[in-house]
Amino acid sequence: MSEQRISRRDVMGAAGLAAGALLAGSRVCAVAGAQPSRTGGGGRFRYCLNTSTIRGQKLGLAREIDVTAEAGYDAIEPWVSSLQEHTRSGGTLSDIRKRIEDKGLTVESAISFPRWIVDDDAVRAEAVEQVKREMDLLAQIGGKRIAAPPAGATGGAEIDLLRAAERYRALLELGDQTGVVPQVEVWGPSKNLHRLGQSMFVVIESGHPKACLLPDVYHIFKGGSDFHGFKTISSRTIQVFHLNDYPANPPRETIRDGDRVMPGDGIAPMTQILRDLCDNDSEAVLSLELFSQVYWDKDPLAVAREGLAKMKAAVHAAVSDG
DSSP states (O other), X not given: OOOOOOOHHHHHHHHHHHHHHHHHHHTHHHHOOSSOOTTOSOTTOEEEEEGGGGGGGOOOHHHHHHHHHHHTOSEEEOBHHHHHHHXXXXXXXXXXXXXXXXXXXXXXXXXXXXXTTOSOHHHHHHHHHHHHHHHHHHHHTTOOEEEEOOTTOXXXXXXXXXXXXXXXXXXXXXXXXXXXXXXXXXXXXXXXXXXXXXXXXXXXXXXXXXXXXXXXXXXXXXXXXXXXXXXXXXXXXXXXXXXXXXXXXXXXTTOOGGGOBOTTSSOSXXXXXXXXXXXXXXXXXXXXXXXXXXXXTSXXXXXXXXXXXXXXXXXXXXXXXX
């Protein structure tokens, strides 16, 4: 091979092209939305309200749907227990589905806590039956996904991750029958699946084409993983992302769910997280998930509107040129 001389101008020119490409990548969410938010301002991202954010006001499912729509969200992430409470009180799921559709919302995910991952065969069998029932409920209201956190495995012995992957696949196969996809949820306080890498191992080794991950800013911090891990995860794998923030205090060791704050009000590297999602061509649904009594003591519509505004501000900061 003949020797080639490369000038400083050549190097600087190439560096400029590379920087331009990176900048274009960081703006991709702002210019190329295949499924844009109905309220604008987010490019590929759509915005969802996890009803935990206003759960403390005890509004009931119907009013939670109304608040979500009035605040301007694209989607709702209800708790399965709210659906069950609604039917126990005489309501119907067909009415809920119509209400959701009439408000222009979609049900991108839902929250439940079946103990699908545990080693106890009897408990796990009961959890599988629970998931069947809950997927059926969600299918009736047009639900697309359901969270699959490592419930029941927050302490005790560590669970073999290959076994966890087999158990997750069993949930995915249930989802094939109902059209509702379970998402492995990272849980920071758990002894199992508290790390991003552990959770992705279960996703990958399930060997199922619909396997996916449900990340959460607070849980990634609490579990000790580095946020740069999102650079390595494809957009297909993250379909819903729980967005929130955490303060400087309490520290990682003692921080709890109730300490979460609105996006941008804490110290999470929000811009980095959202830019990494953008650079991977993410079309994730960003779902605001908070558990704070501070917000539960306020007007729910005001809280929902504030959360949406702060999510959009965080996205704007991440995709802007500045």
